Amino acid sequence: MNIQNSGDTTLREALGRLGKAIETLEASVDARLEKEHDYAEAEAEVQRMGADRARLAQELDKSEARAERLADVNREVSRRLVTAMETIRAVLDR
Structure with missing residues (x-):
C-alpha cells in the first residue's frame, strides 16, 4: 500500500507540474498574441502616418508652387x- 501511495503522490506531483506548465504556456501564448496585436496596431499607425506624410508633402509642394x-x-x-x-510722370512733365 505504501508503494501505491508513493505512486499516487508522484502522479499527483507530475499532474501538478503539467498543469503549471500548461498555465505558463497559455500565459506565454496570450502575451505573444497581445504583442502581435500591439505590433499590428503600431504597423497600422505607421502606415497612416506614411499616408499623412505623403499627403502633406503633396500639399506643401502645391502651396510652394502657388507661392512661387x-x-x-x-x-x-x-x-x-x-x-x-x-x-x-512723363505725361505730366510735358
Whole structure:
C-alpha cells in the first residue's frame, strides 16, 4: 500500500507540474498574441502616418508652387506699376 501511495503522490506531483506548465504556456501564448496585436496596431499607425506624410508633402509642394506663382505675379504687377508711374510722370512733365 505504501508503494501505491508513493505512486499516487508522484502522479499527483507530475499532474501538478503539467498543469503549471500548461498555465505558463497559455500565459506565454496570450502575451505573444497581445504583442502581435500591439505590433499590428503600431504597423497600422505607421502606415497612416506614411499616408499623412505623403499627403502633406503633396500639399506643401502645391502651396510652394502657388507661392512661387504669386511672387511672379507680384513682380509683374510691381513692374507694371512702375511703368505706369513713369508714363504718368512723363505725361505730366510735358
